[in-house]
Amino acid sequence: MTDDKSIIERIDDLVAEEKELRNKHAAGQISDADEHARLKAVEVELDQCWDLLRQRRARREFGENPDDAKPRSADTVEGYLN
Template sequence: MDDQQVLSRIDDLVKEEEELLHRHEGEGLSSEDHARMEELKVQLDKAWDYLRQRRALRQYGDDPDDASERDGGTVEEYGTVTQYDDTDADAPA
């Protein structure tokens, strides 16, 4: 899948997400629609991750076709950020 195809996929997913939200505006989402929204979020994260991989490979002179789509669990873990503590307990006061 080339960059344009990935961008087209992202656009399609965003459109579906917006349609789903507008269809239920003011009434909330059903449990099925809520599950679909979560799936769309994962699919979008995967598509953006794949596109970033392709761009990074190209930037450093490698073949963007060597990029691989990661599974949803891996991509979703990227959103889990551990807060960095830069205080040094051993530093003199």
């Protein structure tokens, strides 16, 4: 992901996948365990995408190069407090 547009497109794809997983689960097409495992992975990647987008926007706001923003690890973004 190299720019805001591609990050937003990835977020849209992940949200669509999350919705599809929930629909498949509701229709009995996937198990609880399969849904849970994939949803967890999707949620973590979503958090990473949102974090990267926020980093890019903050850098831009303060006159820095948004391309210097780097994706953070799952452990880092999942460790943030709400």
